[in-house]
Amino acid sequence: MTAAEIRERARACGFELAGVARAEPVRERAWYQAWAAAGFAGEMRYLADRRAELRDDPRRLLASARSVIVVGKLYNTAWPRSTEFNDEERAWISRYAWGDDYHRVLRRGLERLDAGLRASGGAGYESKICVDTAPLLERSYARQAGLGWIGKNTCLINQQGGSWFFLGELLVSLDIEPGPEDAPPRDRCGTCRRCIDACPTRALVPGPLGYTLDARLCISYFTIELRGAIPDPHRTAMGRHVFGCDICQDVCPWNRRAPQSVEPAWQPREFAPPLEMLASLTEAEFRAMFESTPVTRARYAGFLRNVAVAMGNSGLAKFRPPLEKLACSRDPMVAEHASRALENLK
Numbered sequence: 001m002t003a004a005e006i007r008e009r010a011r012a013c014g015f016e017l018a019g020v021a022r023a024e025p026v027r028e029r030a031w032y033q034a035w036a037a038a039g040f041a042g043e044m045r046y047l048a049d050r051r052a053e054l055r056d057d058p059r060r061l062l063a064s065a066r067s068v069i070v071v072g073k074l075y076n077t078a079w080p081r082s083t084e085f086n087d088e089e090r091a092w093i094s095r096y097a098w099g100d101d102y103h104r105v106l107r108r109g110l111e112r113l114d115a116g117l118r119a120s121g122g123a124g125y126e127s128k129i130c131v132d133t134a135p136l137l138e139r140s141y142a143r144q145a146g147l148g149w150i151g152k153n154t155c156l157i158n159q160q161g162g163s164w165f166f167l168g169e170l171l172v173s174l175d176i177e178p179g180p181e182d183a184p185p186r187d188r189c190g191t192c193r194r195c196i197d198a199c200p201t202r203a204l205v206p207g208p209l210g211y212t213l214d215a216r217l218c219i220s221y222f223t224i225e226l227r228g229a230i231p232d233p234h235r236t237a238m239g240r241h242v243f244g245c246d247i248c249q250d251v252c253p254w255n256r257r258a259p260q261s262v263e264p265a266w267q268p269r270e271f272a273p274p275l276e277m278l279a280s281l282t283e284a285e286f287r288a289m290f291e292s293t294p295v296t297r298a299r300y301a302g303f304l305r306n307v308a309v310a311m312g313n314s315g316l317a318k319f320r321p322p323l324e325k326l327a328c329s330r331d332p333m334v335a336e337h338a339s340r341a342l343e344n345l346k
Contacts, residue, residue, distance in 0.1 A: 001117075001120070001121075001174060001176055002176070002177065002179065003019070003020040003176055003177065003178050003179040003181070003182050004179055004181075006018060006020055006069055006176060007019065007181070009113055009116055009117070010069070010071050010113055013071075013109045013110070013112045013113045013116075014073065014109045014112075014263075015071040015072060015073050015109060015113075015168075016072060016073060016074045016161065016165070016259075017070075017071060017072030017073075017074075017147045017148075017158060017161065017165060018069065018070065018071045018072070018145075018147075019069075019070050019142070019145030019146040019147050019178070019181065019182045020067055020068070020069055020070075020145055020176045020177075020178045020179070020182050021067070021068045021070060021141045021144035021145040021178060021182065022066075022067065022068070022144070022178065023058045023059060023062075023065035023066050023067055023068050023171060024057070024058075024059075025056055025057050026137060026140040026141065026144055027140075028137055028140040028209065029055060029056045029057075029137065029140075031207070031208050031209050032052070032055060032137060033052065033056075034208065035207070035212060036048035036052050039216070040212065040213065040214050040215055040216065041215055042215045042216040042221055042225070042226070043225065043226060043227065043228075044215060044221070044225050052135070054135035055135045055136060055137050058136060058141070058171055060135075061128055061130070061134060061135070061136065061171060062126060062127070062128040062171040062173070064126045064173040065126075065128070065171040065172065065173060066172065066173055066174060066175040066176070067171075067172050067174055067175060067176040068141045068144075068145065068169055068170075068171055068172075069113070069145075069169065069170040069171075069172060069176070070138070070141050070142045070144075070145040070147055070167065070168075070169050071106075071109070071110065071113070071167070071168050071169070071170070072142065072147055072156075072158070072161075072165035072166065072167055072168075073102075073105070073106055073109065073165060073166045073168070073261075073263075074161060074164060074165055074259060074260075074261040074263075075095065075096055075102065075164050075165070075166055075261055075263070075266045076095070076162070076164035076255075076258045076259065076260050076261055077095070077098070077260060077261060077266050077267060077268070078260050079095075079098075079268060079271055081095075081246065081250040082241075082245070082246045082247055082250050083198075083247065083250045083251060084250075085272060087272065088240065088314040088315075088316060089274055089275060089276070089314065089316065089318075090240065090272040090273065090274055090275060091240055091241075091242040091243075091272060091273055091274070091275050091278055091307065091310055092239070092240045092241045092242065092245075092246075092272060092310075093242060093243045093244065093272070093273075093295065094220065094241075094243055094244025094245060094246050095164070095246050095249075096166070096244065096294065097243055097244060097293055097294040097295050098266065098267070098268035098269065098271070098293075099264075099265050099266040099267055099268060099269065099293065100265040100266070100292055100293065101292050101293055101294055102131075102132075102166045102265075102294070103131050103132060103133070104292070105166075105263075105265050106131045106132075106166055106168040107129060107131050107168070109168070110129045110131065110168050110169075110170050111129065113170060114127050114129060114170055117170075117172060117174065121172070121173075121174055124173065125172070125173055125174065126172070126173040127170060127171060127172045127173065128170070128171040129168070129169075129170055129171075130168065130169040130170070130171065131168045131169075132166075132167070132168075134169070136169060138167045138168075138169055139154075139155075139156045139167065141169060142156050142167050143156065143184050143185075144182075144184055145178070145182050146178075146181050146182040146183050146184060146185060147165075147167075148161075148163075148185060149184070149185050149186065149187045149188060149189070150187075150210075151163065151187075151189050151195070151252070151254075152189050152192070152193070152195055152196060152204060152210060152211040153195035153196075153204060153211075153248035153249065153252060154204070154211070154212060154213045155248070155249060155252075157188070157189075157252070157254050158254075159185065159188060159254070160259075161258060161259055162249075162252065162254045162255040162257075162258035162259075163249050163252060163254065163255060163258075164249065164255065164258055164261075187210075188254075192253065194251045194252065194253065195247075195248035195249075195251060195252055196211060198247050198248065198250075198251045199247060199248055200219065200237035200238070200239065200247065201217045201218065201219060201234050201237045201238075202217060203215070203217035203218040203219075203221075204248065205217075217234065218245070219234075219237070219238050219241050219244070219245035219247075220244045220245045222234065222238060222306075223238070223241055223242060223243050223244060223245070223298060223302075223306045224243060224244060224297055224298050224302075226302070227299075227302065228333065229305075229333060229336065229337070230305065230309060230337070232340070235309050235312070235313070235337075235340070236313060236344075238306075238309055238310070238313065239310070239313055240275070240310045240313065240314065241306070241310065242275075242278065242303065242306040242307050242310050243294075243295050243298055243303070243306065269289075269293070270289075275307055275310055275311050275314070275319065275322075276311075276318070276319065276322055278303075278307045279304070279307050279308070279311065279319075279322040279323070279325070279326060280322065281304075283300045286300050286303060287300075301331045301333060301334055304326060304329070304331070304334045305333055305334050305337045307326075308323060308326050308334065308337040308338040308341045309337055309341060311323055311341055312337075312338075312340065312341025312342065312343070312344040312345065313341075313344065315344055315345060315346050316345065316346070317345055317346050319341075319345060320342065320345055323338045323341050323342050323345070324338075324342065326338035327339045327342060
């Protein structure tokens, strides 16, 4: 089976990008270990504990792996970007989390691709599906498979499509020869620094292979992964972000003409919901509103913490009543963030 056939099958399964890489260690594995050892992962211990070593070689996930099929699914939609939206009364949720959980959508497509390969792969065919949560350096294998280069914002950037892609991988025991289209493209960021200069918290820092992300300074980390208090010096820089951040992608020139997806799963259930409404959600209402979306990863208390910070950053006096209510929360973290946010109101 050729790499060209794999790309054709992947497109039939709903993926705009696809390529093949060898199932062997990549150059970034040493950099990744150094990144984790430097503490850049913050409290995301799953990136730095014993599971970090699994990222050295895909054959630790599937011993018989010979090839890594990497796919990309476009999720850009026809809605404003964070840098174009200025309604202080509404919350910003990262574009990738507006619709259904991408893990499920990508897995379904990869299962279709896997089933087709299994039917023609023979009795010895073995495979493993990976979507984001597996210990695999997926951007590195995507680069190796020709899908794009890793930009200064640390996102994979495709020359024609930009960076609004979810990535997934299928490790297979098939020995698929990568074709000319599967060669790593050259870095085309050049001297551009727009993502670096636009980051409100200066989270993109120099690293051994160009720029890297210090997650401990990243708005996405603060609003999604961090379980405790958001560092006070960075709360103002968060603006109205209550889940994730898109700024480094929104300002990227390669996304200026990025294609748009018509996939129903990515359409926003409610674009930029009102902060006051979010502040009033009970835990049951929070779960119902964001069921089967990535937003639930922030957890209820973490989400209310983020909403409190966003209302404080708006400076609007109308948010005093909901913030006063949150300041009386039984959760000390929510109460503290709401109390500090009240100090910022006009």
